[in-house]
Amino acid sequence: MEYDIEIKPTKLMKGQVLAKLMAESNCEALDINFIGALDDEEDMVTPKTSEPFIDSCWYADIIFVLLNLQAPLGLTITKARFLKMKSLRYCILDNALFWKDISGIILNCLLKDEVDKIMQEFHVGDCGGHLYWKTTTEKIPTAGFYWPTLFSDVKKHVTSYHKC
Numbered sequence: 001m002e003y004d005i006e007i008k009p010t011k012l013m014k015g016q017v018l019a020k021l022m023a024e025s026n027c028e029a030l031d032i033n034f035i036g037a038l039d040d041e042e043d044m045v046t047p048k049t050s051e052p053f054i055d056s057c058w059y060a061d062i063i064f065v066l067l068n069l070q071a072p073l074g075l076t077i078t079k080a081r082f083l084k085m086k087s088l089r090y091c092i093l094d095n096a097l098f099w100k101d102i103s104g105i106i107l108n109c110l111l112k113d114e115v116d117k118i119m120q121e122f123h124v125g126d127c128g129g130h131l132y133w134k135t136t137t138e139k140i141p142t143a144g145f146y147w148p149t150l151f152s153d154v155k156k157h158v159t160s161y162h163k164c
Contacts, residue, residue: 133158
């Protein structure tokens with residue numbers, strides 16, 4: 001079989017729909033059924049994460065999106081879209097939550113009770129040196145840590161430290 005197809009670039013959404021239709025028509029032509037292959041629940045692995053991340057106010061909605069591939073019910077369309085886009089930067093590995101930065105480096109997500117210890121260590125401790133808040137903020141992701149309010153928390157912590 002030979003096909004002469006001319007695809008003109010249009011909007012990205014139309015291109016995605018066309019690719020899906022072409023994939024479906026190719027599966028029908030080749031008599032391939034992927035639906036039956038996905039019905040086996042034994043082959044499907046659902047990532048799991050520890051309870052503190054699920055109960056955290058920072059990560060609860062993100063983990064819901066990662067596990068269910070949809071936003072929680074009751075959100076507006078705009079908030080649901082924002083949450084889905086935000087959750088693209090996160091991944092679950094070995095029952096822990098990680099954040100992928102722009103360059104693709106995976107950083108360990110911290111919970112609220114771990115944040116104060118890390119900020120103290122990077123400002124006052126062996127890793128610190130009572131440096132400016134921006135310098136301290138740059139050191140934390142370099143060491144492999146992340147939390148959603150990193151910049152504001154470190155600025156508040158460093159500027160309120162009475163020795164600095």
